[in-house]
Amino acid sequence: MRQVYIVGTGQTPVAEHWERTATSLATEALTSALGQISPERVGAIYVGNALGGALQVQSQLGAAIAAAAGLRCVEAYTLEAGGASGGVALRQAYLSIVSGAHELVAVVGVEKVTDVLDGALEAALALAGDADWEAIHGTTLTAQWAMLMRRYLYQYGYDAADFAPFPVNAHANGTANPDALYRFPITVDKVRSATMVADPLGMLDCSTVADGAAVLLLASEAIARELPGPHIRIAGSAVATDTLALHSRPDPLWLAAAARSASAAFGAAKLAVGDIDVLELTDLHGIVATLALEACGFAERGTGVQLAREGAIGIGGTTPLATRGGSKARGDTVGANGVYQVIDLVLQLRGAAGKVQVPEARVALAQCLGGIGATAATHILVAD
Amino acid sequence: MRQVYIVGTGQTPVAEHWERTATSLATEALTSALGQISPERVGAIYVGNALGGALQVQSQLGAAIAAAAGLRCVEAYTLEAGGASGGVALRQAYLSIVSGAHELVAVVGVEKVTDVLDGALEAALALAGDADWEAIHGTTLTAQWAMLMRRYLYQYGYDAADFAPFPVNAHANGTANPDALYRFPITVDKVRSATMVADPLGMLDCSTVADGAAVLLLASEAIARELPGPHIRIAGSAVATDTLALHSRPDPLWLAAAARSASAAFGAAKLAVGDIDVLELTDLHGIVATLALEACGFAERGTGVQLAREGAIGIGGTTPLATRGGSKARGDTVGANGVYQVIDLVLQLRGAAGKVQVPEARVALAQCLGGIGATAATHILVAD
Numbered sequence: 001m002r003q004v005y006i007v008g009t010g011q012t013p014v015a016e017h018w019e020r021t022a023t024s025l026a027t028e029a030l031t032s033a034l035g036q037i038s039p040e041r042v043g044a045i046y047v048g049n050a051l052g053g054a055l056q057v058q059s060q061l062g063a064a065i066a067a068a069a070g071l072r073c074v075e076a077y078t079l080e081a082g083g084a085s086g087g088v089a090l091r092q093a094y095l096s097i098v099s100g101a102h103e104l105v106a107v108v109g110v111e112k113v114t115d116v117l118d119g120a121l122e123a124a125l126a127l128a129g130d131a132d133w134e135a136i137h138g139t140t141l142t143a144q145w146a147m148l149m150r151r152y153l154y155q156y157g158y159d160a161a162d163f164a165p166f167p168v169n170a171h172a173n174g175t176a177n178p179d180a181l182y183r184f185p186i187t188v189d190k191v192r193s194a195t196m197v198a199d200p201l202g203m204l205d206c207s208t209v210a211d212g213a214a215v216l217l218l219a220s221e222a223i224a225r226e227l228p229g230p231h232i233r234i235a236g237s238a239v240a241t242d243t244l245a246l247h248s249r250p251d252p253l254w255l256a257a258a259a260r261s262a263s264a265a266f267g268a269a270k271l272a273v274g275d276i277d278v279l280e281l282t283d284l285h286g287i288v289a290t291l292a293l294e295a296c297g298f299a300e301r302g303t304g305v306q307l308a309r310e311g312a313i314g315i316g317g318t319t320p321l322a323t324r325g326g327s328k329a330r331g332d333t334v335g336a337n338g339v340y341q342v343i344d345l346v347l348q349l350r351g352a353a354g355k356v357q358v359p360e361a362r363v364a365l366a367q368c369l370g371g372i373g374a375t376a377a378t379h380i381l382v383a384d
Numbered sequence: 385m386r387q388v389y390i391v392g393t394g395q396t397p398v399a400e401h402w403e404r405t406a407t408s409l410a411t412e413a414l415t416s417a418l419g420q421i422s423p424e425r426v427g428a429i430y431v432g433n434a435l436g437g438a439l440q441v442q443s444q445l446g447a448a449i450a451a452a453a454g455l456r457c458v459e460a461y462t463l464e465a466g467g468a469s470g471g472v473a474l475r476q477a478y479l480s481i482v483s484g485a486h487e488l489v490a491v492v493g494v495e496k497v498t499d500v501l502d503g504a505l506e507a508a509l510a511l512a513g514d515a516d517w518e519a520i521h522g523t524t525l526t527a528q529w530a531m532l533m534r535r536y537l538y539q540y541g542y543d544a545a546d547f548a549p550f551p552v553n554a555h556a557n558g559t560a561n562p563d564a565l566y567r568f569p570i571t572v573d574k575v576r577s578a579t580m581v582a583d584p585l586g587m588l589d590c591s592t593v594a595d596g597a598a599v600l601l602l603a604s605e606a607i608a609r610e611l612p613g614p615h616i617r618i619a620g621s622a623v624a625t626d627t628l629a630l631h632s633r634p635d636p637l638w639l640a641a642a643a644r645s646a647s648a649a650f651g652a653a654k655l656a657v658g659d660i661d662v663l664e665l666t667d668l669h670g671i672v673a674t675l676a677l678e679a680c681g682f683a684e685r686g687t688g689v690q691l692a693r694e695g696a697i698g699i700g701g702t703t704p705l706a707t708r709g710g711s712k713a714r715g716d717t718v719g720a721n722g723v724y725q726v727i728d729l730v731l732q733l734r735g736a737a738g739k740v741q742v743p744e745a746r747v748a749l750a751q752c753l754g755g756i757g758a759t760a761a762t763h764i765l766v767a768d
Binding site: 079 | 385405428434435438440441442443446447448450456458459460461462463464465466476479480482483484485508510511512514515519520622623624625632640641644754755758759
């Protein structure tokens with residue numbers, strides 16, 4: 001099978017870019033990723049975007065971004081899977097190189113969520129839930145994660161404060177990321193005393209949606225050899241799905257899509273949980289990261305939250321998480337999250353993460369989720 | 385390179401399915417396509433859909449359809465490119481088999497456009513145009529095609545009546561398609577005397593948007609050999625893009641994405657225009673089909689409309705078009721069109737098209753366009 005390498009990255013700061021369009025943000029990140037590489041060498045563009053149609057009244061972003069970035073007529077796609085959009089775009093871009101159709105392709109994760117009415121934003125985010133059984137009753141994704149957290153607290157006997165180390169770790173790491181939305185530390189006390197959003201999720205248990213674009217350039221081995229390194233190899237790539245509606249799942253605390261895609265990615269990479277030096281998960285709330293840690297096999301059922309409490313998710317821990325701020329401090333860019341995650345891990349695997357560098361990081365895992373984990377994309381990256 | 389075969393098809397009638405959701409239509413078509421094949425054998429689902437988020441308040445259709453069809457946890461995607469959504473989904477599904485990632489995958493084209501307010505529908509369809517320069521001024525896609533037709537009439541000296549044979553041919557063929565939206569013939573006189581919609585496009589020059597779902601099963605050669613035939617080989621597959629906004633194109637009457645994707649598909653298939661026995665193009669209006677015929681190389685610039693006037697697009701002609709009604713009589717199912725097109729051609733290549741059978745049809749071309757031709761997907765099919 002043809003090997004696929006990440007040979008370039010680019011991103012905009014995560015922020016409220018009121019004056020920008022999704023296309024303009026994506027073009028900036030794409031131009032930055034290309035650097036000295038001629039745009040004509042790009043064979044295809046895979047755009048991951050969740051809300052362009054709903055909030056930007058612009059669909060066909062693949063074609064729009066291709067043209068705006070000066071790649072007129074190039075093959076271009078838009079993939080949508082809520083918060084997993086960036087991850088599924090990466091998977092398809094990866095397959096396009098494995099298939100032999102292309103030698104160099106760009107993965108663009110982009111989201112523009114500000115400069116819209118608050119109600120429109122909440123409604124747009126709820127599109128990734130089940131329209132007929134959840135969204136129609138006003139059930140937001142945040143409300144559903146809160147219900148899962150409540151169930152977790154009840155079933156395993158934890159306290160809401162046990163989840164506070166997730167946002168605290170994310171903010172601590174985010175201070176080192178100049179592109180992060182929030183670059184200040186927070187404390188467990190501050191998390192617990194924050195205004196309640198959806199009980200038991202307080203304001204500081206919740207990520208903030210913001211605008212941003214992130215780009216990865218993928219290349220075949222032959223092209224990667226030509227370009228300046230170090231390059232990072234995609235050793236495993238997998239996507240899986242689950243029901244949109246929580247009530248359709250036999251066990252709501254088990255993220256089946258996350259489990260299945262992680263297991264498939266590990267299988268493809270011929271690696272196991274113990275090989276992972278650093279990781280990025282969907283960590284919109286501590287409960288999401290907890291359930292993902294369990295689904296991926298980093299912790300037994302009912303023990304994921306202990307990895308945060310015991311400091312294992314810190315830079316010096318066994319499962320360093322959100323090393324550049326995660327979605328909590330970097331900001332939740334919805335369809336772009338999956339690409340920002342991989343860029344953060346590439347920085348780690350290149351040994352270029354500065355004061356948040358995980359020592360001797362050689363193997364990394366990125367996983368992003370759409371809706372309440374209805375789509376999961378998992379990638380395993382290796383510094384050869 | 386691994387060969388890819390179409391081993392199954394399924395579709396719902398194109399109609400106003402007020403009581404159905406997109407997921408329910410897709411599940412019906414998928415179940416019908418699978419027939420005796422166990423759902424567990426499907427490795428991935430590629431959904432082409434343009435308006436789920438905008439009109440159905442449901443995104444993540446890949447996961448939704450997978451679960452509804454009993455394929456819980458399967459790899460699933462949603463691709464969006466306006467009216468080209470079905471074609472780009474087919475292209476990615478094709479590449480997933482070429483890459484070796486899968487042996488059997490499903491391509492689902494689905495659209496649900498009825499049971500919404502008329503204004504919402506027009507606005508949703510305009511998402512595929514340029515939001516900043518076109519849609520914001522109220523410019524619909526129909527209005528833009530009308531402007532291109534006016535320009536064509538002026539530049540080449542035709543009369544609007546010269547385009548009438550396109551819908552007349554489509555309706556004549558649609559009478560034989562039990563799943564078509566319209567199953568009655570129309571005349572050139574009727575076309576020309578119809579109520580004006582966007583001068584020079586009258587009501588019968590315009591396709592009608594309607595609901596429907598269509599499914600293709602693609603398989604590797606090994607799996608295709610196991611299953612009952614005849615199977616149709618995908619000999620060429622290509623996608624290209626152009627600017628969203630008409631005013632950004634150096635020559636508005638030249639559909640550059642259509643030209644580039646057709647040329648790439650012909651190159652991959654090692655075939656030429658003269659080899660095509662039957663074809664499906666985006667034929668929302670005669671002007672669209674005319675410009676596509678020219679871009680694909682079936683006619684010189686300024687002469688595409690003559691193929692209709694001279695009867696070449698009829699069943700007995702040199703370029704039989706819309707043999708099952710095209711988007712005019714079959715109905716415009718937006719993101720599903722690209723899949724319905726291919727099913728219609730598979731029927732021709734299997735010699736199963738009954739009274740609209742093109743004699744000795746062995747090679748076919750399907751092309752679908754998104755927006756004003758901003759995305760184009762072209763596939764060449766061969767009965768081996």
